[in-house]
Amino acid sequence: MLLDTPNALPELPPRGSRVVVAMSGGVDSSVVAALCAEAGCETIGVTLQLYDHGAALARKGACCAGSDIHDARRVADRLGIAHYVLDYESAFADSVIEDFADSYLSGRTPVPCVRCNQTVKFRDLLGVARDLGADCLATGHYVRRAMGHVGAELHRGIDPGKDQSYFLYATTQTQLDYLRFPLGGIDKRAVREHATRLGLGVAAKPDSQDICFVPNGDYAAVVRKLRPEADAPGDIVDLSGNVLGRHAGLINFTVGQRRGLELGGLASPVYVVRIEPETRRVVVGPRAALAVAALTLDEPNWIGPDLGAGRDVMVKVRSMAAAALARVTRDVAGTFRIDFATPEFGVAPGQAAVVYDGSRVLGGGWIATTVAAATAP
Structure with missing residues (x-):
């Protein structure tokens, strides 16, 4: 049963479990590693080097930067746990950065953090954790995992200002069965308190703000470098x-x-x-022309019941948007369509539409096409 009370006890693996923790060098993943070690788990930290290490050293305020790798190592040393840095630069470039550039070139607005979680962080890192004989992979994401009638369920994090469920809709059921999210039931203040109590040097470290491979938020410069024709x-x-x-x-x-x-x-x-x-x-x-009555999904992923027969749900079309009442259906060709109860504004192809039932994430997909409210049947 999920508790909706902030700062419930973190969900930690049983004592003696072998746990791989994805350590980015920030306070969240560092606290996860420390809590797992404190709980008596055999804890192994793994940090992914996602782009050029030398250039990354100069980056500030973005996850997975070179200085963050050093922070992760210092935390691991403090905890006395094994720590590995894995070079995933090529995989990250192929799966995330190239896709990011191609999306903008095709007039779409990408969400690289979803693609990163979908590929490098969960698909590839989860494989590393299994190779290390771990019982689970733990991360610092602010989402909750609960056991339902037919398996693990993914739910919103208890802290609405930090909830990251939008970015994890593409998690598969198999991945969710193996993943653990100890911070989903607590808020950021409690996380920093844990970091201070555990003597972690990153306790006051600011949260990352930028897309990790986009210096100073200038995404156009990144796309321009990879695709000069974009100009x-x-x-x-x-x-x-x-x-x-x-x-x-x-x-x-x-x-x-x-x-x-x-x-x-x-x-x-x-x-x-x-x-x-x-x-x-x-x-x-005019703004009225932005009103969208419906959209279709590309690469849908569902964690739970089949929604093809039609179901009333709540849908988020941007990470910071409020969830809106909608209905999901599937046509004879297998395409999923989402019809909104009232028109939504600013719906951009390439973004993700994430489907919720209360706090539970049912899945979602990339927004492929939209139907203007004025032309909807």
Whole structure:
């Protein structure tokens, strides 16, 4: 049974278990390692080097940076546990960074943290944990795992300001059976208190803010370096196709954006309604044009019941968005569709739509297409 009281006791593996902890060098994963060791588990820390180690040393405020690797090692030394650093630079580049660049080039807005969890962190790191003979893989994510009638379930973290369930919807049932999330039932304040009590040098370390491979939040510079053609100019047009201005590359825009259009002389504000990579056009319109009645999913993943027959659920279309009432159905071709009870705004292809039943994550998928509220059947 899940407790909805903040700062319930962390879910820890049994004493004597062999546990691999994914250690990023931040306070969250460091506390997980310390709590597992304190509970009498045979604890092994594993840190992934995800991009060039030399360049990473200069990075501040992003997870998996070079200084973070040193922090993870210092924590492991403090705890007296084994610690391994694994070079996953090539796998990360292929699975996450290249996909990130290609998504922007195709006019989509990617969520690289979902792709990273889906591939390198859970698929690959989980394999490493099994190779080490571990009973489970523990991480510092703020989500909860509970045993249901038919297996493990994934639930929102108790701290609404730190909940990371949106980014873990692609977790498979097999992975969830093996994973543990000790911090899901406590809040950030309690985590830092544990870090101080356990004498960890990272107790006051700031949370990472940036996408780890995007210096200073300038994602366009990353895409431009990998895909120089992303800077190709094009037209900014209204909903009728009338040219309103020019842009300096599709990578500078995402659906729902208002700033940066640099269109003077318009009677009312306009927003990016859609991006057309084939014609390199950015289509703009009034806020009402952003209203979406439905969407379809690509690469759906479900953790739990089959939703194809139709079911009322709550759906988040952005990590910071409130969940909205919707219905999930599947057509004869196998495509999942989500119809919203009331129109949603700023729904961008390439983002994730994550499906909830109360606090439980049922799964989700990448937003493939959207249906404008004005044209919905």
